[in-house]
Amino acid sequence: MLHQVMELEVDWMERIRPQPITSYKIQYRNGTRGSWMGTSTSNIGNTRMVTIENLQLGTLYQVRVRAVSDLGDGAWSDTVSMTTFNVPGAPTNLMISPPPGSCDQLMVTWT
Numbered sequence: 001m002l003h004q005v006m007e008l009e010v011d012w013m014e015r016i017r018p019q020p021i022t023s024y025k026i027q028y029r030n031g032t033r034g035s036w037m038g039t040s041t042s043n044i045g046n047t048r049m050v051t052i053e054n055l056q057l058g059t060l061y062q063v064r065v066r067a068v069s070d071l072g073d074g075a076w077s078d079t080v081s082m083t084t085f086n087v088p089g090a091p092t093n094l095m096i097s098p099p100p101g102s103c104d105q106l107m108v109t110w111t
Contacts, residue, residue, distance in 0.1 A: 011049040019069040058086030
């Protein structure tokens with residue numbers, strides 16, 4: 001059985017702000033019209049990365065990030081779109097034949 005763990009690693013750069021950033025909020029959604037789901041970071045230090053886990057194979061996701069300070073939430077970043085990988089299908093048209101002029105080898109081809 002093939003076990004797939006689908007996740008996206010999201011990282012970003014911090015803009016210079018007059019107020020220290022205390023955390024970030026990260027939202028993601030399935031497709032371009034789905035409901036936003038969220039996660040957040042706290043005690044960030046130098047960390048500007050989060051891993052979003054348990055995603056579906058071969059699916060478009062959108063992600064956005066906002067900074068949080070003692071003054072409140074900043075504006076959302078531009079939305080970034082990405083698609084998770086799909087598991088490849090099984091090979092088709094499998095053929096086994098001896099190469100021309102060979103009696104001790106087999107050639108395997110597929111599409």
